Amino acid sequence: MFVLSWRPGRGKILLAGIGALLLVGLAFWLPRWTDSGKSAMAEDAPFRVDAATDQERVDFLAQFGWEIDPEPLEIRELVIPQEFNDVYRNYNEVQKAQGMDLIPYAGKQCRRFTYRVTNYPDHPEGVHANLLVLDGKVIGGDICSVELDGFLSSFDGRTQLESPVAGTESSTSEQPPAVQEDVLAEIPASAWPTD
Numbered sequence: 001m002f003v004l005s006w007r008p009g010r011g012k013i014l015l016a017g018i019g020a021l022l023l024v025g026l027a028f029w030l031p032r033w034t035d036s037g038k039s040a041m042a043e044d045a046p047f048r049v050d051a052a053t054d055q056e057r058v059d060f061l062a063q064f065g066w067e068i069d070p071e072p073l074e075i076r077e078l079v080i081p082q083e084f085n086d087v088y089r090n091y092n093e094v095q096k097a098q099g100m101d102l103i104p105y106a107g108k109q110c111r112r113f114t115y116r117v118t119n120y121p122d123h124p125e126g127v128h129a130n131l132l133v134l135d136g137k138v139i140g141g142d143i144c145s146v147e148l149d150g151f152l153s154s155f156d157g158r159t160q161l162e163s164p165v166a167g168t169e170s171s172t173s174e175q176p177p178a179v180q181e182d183v184l185a186e187i188p189a190s191a192w193p194t195d
Contacts, residue, residue: 052136064155068115082107095140097159110134
């Protein structure tokens, strides 16, 4: 019969303990590092952010009491700018107030779904809900009026910008500020002035 005896020293016990702590820490933090490209507020949001299907987007807005026409008025691909100008910074303040932040998505392409809101008080027409969706999750958006003296607010209505395009010369645009720059893509080349 053969007996093996091993007596670890203090250094080996300490090294094994540190290794075990590192493994536990890595198991805890690794999922957070790999999910960094997902919704910045999905884990901590007091509301659901799933928006991969038409029904999930309808349900998302229903959390805030909004009734919408389930058929989107518009679906548009857009890129969150790499550098935020004043308009985007103001718009992002509304996002932050509702637990979202567009800064982690700077330079990323997302999809904007625009719906007609059918139950906005005192505004039977002209109110839209915009959802910015990336990887099937809402990363931002707003409720806005497309009227001349319109408004832009958070989904819950608590945070509102008086001029949705603050920092620009005109506040008559029908586009919410998060997508103001992509409007230029719609102007035909023949309409641009030539020198």
